[in-house]
Amino acid sequence: MESDKPDAQQLMSRKAAAEYLGTTVGVMAVWDSIKRYNLNPQNVDGKIFYRKNDLDKHLNRMFFA
Template identity: 50%
Template sequence: MNLNDHDTLFNRKQAAQYTGFTAGTLAVWDCTKRYDLQPIKIGRSVRYRKSVLDAFITSQAVR
């Protein structure tokens, strides 16, 4: 997946607020690969693409 010029990057705390999960939950999912949120790791920093988070939320929605 290419990083779109307009795709917002969230740090883990921002991604947690955006998705409604805790930062700890996102960290566990990254570590265990339970869900592939495609985190971008830059040194010790982790970033999440807004488009990937949106796709994840949509895929998990109960209809």
């Protein structure tokens, strides 16, 4: 296992992340492309994943800031 790859157990697919945040895959893609939020997307073998911790930070900023 390469040390520079993120731990797969900590990651959520874009679809799962969108469902978790209550939005759509398309909106997530736009947010990433315009860097709307700092969700820190991870590219693993050409697929985009998000750390649950980063998504939780986003939710906390949105609702508790």
